[in-house]
Amino acid sequence: MATTTTTIQQTPVGSRKPSFKPIIEQIGAGVAKPKDTFDPKAHLNFKQPSKIHSMEEIGYSATTGVSPVAVSEPFQLFSQTAVERMRSEIVQPEVMEKCQFQSNIAASQLRGYAQKYAPFTYDAWNHPDTLAVVSKIAGVDLVPVFPYEIGHINFSVKSEEETASEIEAITRERKAFADDEGIAGCPWEDDKPVVGWHTDSYPFVCVLMLSDCTNMVGGETALVTGNNDIMKVRGPQMGCAVVLQGRYITHQALRALGAAERITSVTSFRPKSPFMRDETVLTSVRTVSDVSELYYDFGEYRLEILEARIQKQLKDIRDRRRANKKIDTKAFKAFLADQEAFLKHTNNEMVPEESLVMGHIQEVNMPTEGAPRAAKRARVE
Ligand SMILES: [Fe+2]
Structure with a gap:
């Protein structure tokens, strides 16, 4: 039996306009670089996640990875001001020009930009207060794995027409469901992943949402449990994050619909102690990187x-x-x-x-045939 966490947003679709302009409109528009430096008092806004799932709770041994923690529910991490600063660092022309990578599984990513071009983002993830929060949730003292992996950006930007037609389709399906079943709520889901089943290269990741997700449906992370069931963790809202022991848990990001843009910032971590085991690999990153910088x-x-x-x-x-x-x-x-x-x-x-075949990433660790289907809920046609 599949374990499924709450995945449906309660905000009615189309009820609110995103408070941010899609980032695509800001690219090259001369958005000023942030001048203030990261200050945890102003920029950190940590709120405890509703739940932290342990490895044992989802069917793995507590010693599978480097910590007994598997994954957190989304939690507030940064303030809106901090998100604004991080967004403005992404749209700088030199970042878009020099740090953009494409692959067979991702249309647009920014990698390795933080150390050179994004001092606010770099400082935010290296600040001891941020590390204390992430480490507390992860159940082990963590540090960013290395500077190149601070703030890896995944982009999904759609046109207004595409977004509007998605919202219309979602609304139609929701209405049909309510009419047919007389039940409030929405069974709508899209089971097409952004990236296929995989494990990460690094022990822990912290996925931070940089977009307004008010109208978004989907965007969950699906995990394969130790019993080969599928568990879904809700996607984070803007300024919120999810911590996942991604090196040891096969997972995929499900597609999100109904939002003009979806930008996530992924920072990878390793145990701070040099005496702990370290099974970091570069499998999923070396062909979408400035290889010299990554290898250094x-x-x-x-x-x-x-x-x-x-x-x-x-x-x-x-x-x-x-x-x-x-x-x-x-x-x-x-x-x-x-x-x-x-x-x-x-x-x-x-x-x-x-x-190396640049831009090509091999998907790894596919769960056994049939496993991903187990959690698929019936769609209302
Ligand atoms: Fe991943």
């Missing part, structure tokens, strides 16, 4: 982790010797084997540039 960031953080581990091990063996204890050969060899595996993994992820 990846190489640097992998070497930093190795450096911290080696320093600790060096201190341990020196201390042991000074204390006139015999060497613990078994433990030392276990340390060396771990680091050999860590280095081999690092080397494997750095696929030579000449072997």
Whole structure:
């Protein structure tokens, strides 16, 4: 039996106009860069999520990933002012020009723009108060995996006509359902995903909504549970976020309809401690990146982790010797084997540039045939 969280927005479709102009209208229109810096007092607006689902609750062992937490319900993270600042950093001409990527599974993304062009966004995700909030929800101390993955932007921008016809179709289906069944509410859903079933490259992601979703239907994240059921988590509203242990849970983003634009900002995280296991890969990102920048960031953080581990091990063996204890050969060899595996993994992820097919991402970890169908609810025709 599928577990399904609330997925239907209660606001009547078409009842309110979005408070933001679709971002496409602002591109190249000379939107001023934000001048103020990130200030958690003004820009962080954290409200506890209604629920945080543990790995065990959704059928996985608590030790499957780097934390016992699987996914949060959407929660308010940033203020409207902070969202405005982040939006204005995206529409800068140099960002659109230099950081836009396309792939076989995504028409338009911005990647790697934060460190160079978006100081507000960069500071927002690196601020200790933001990290404390994200870490608390994730159940483990996290840091952004590296600068290139701060604020990855997924764009979906539609024309007014497309949006209007979607809203009309949704309204018609809702009305038909209410007339036929005499039940208020809407069973309407679209089961076509934005991106197919996949796991993320990095342990945790925080998906932040940068658009007004008042008229939006859909846009949930669907997860495959440990029992091969499908669970849906409601999509976040503007300024709200969802935290997901995406490296270990197969998931997909479902399509959203009825909104002129849908812009999400995805920031990836890893455990802060260099001593925790780290199974970061670059599978889903290396062909939609400035490979040199990505490999510099990846190489640097992998070497930093190795450096911290080696320093600790060096201190341990020196201390042991000074204390006139015999060497613990078994433990030392276990340390060396771990680091050999860590280095081999690092080397494997750095696929030579000449072997990459840029813009092509292979979908991975498809759930077993039939599983995704299990949660499909009947559509009213
Ligand atoms: Fe994902």
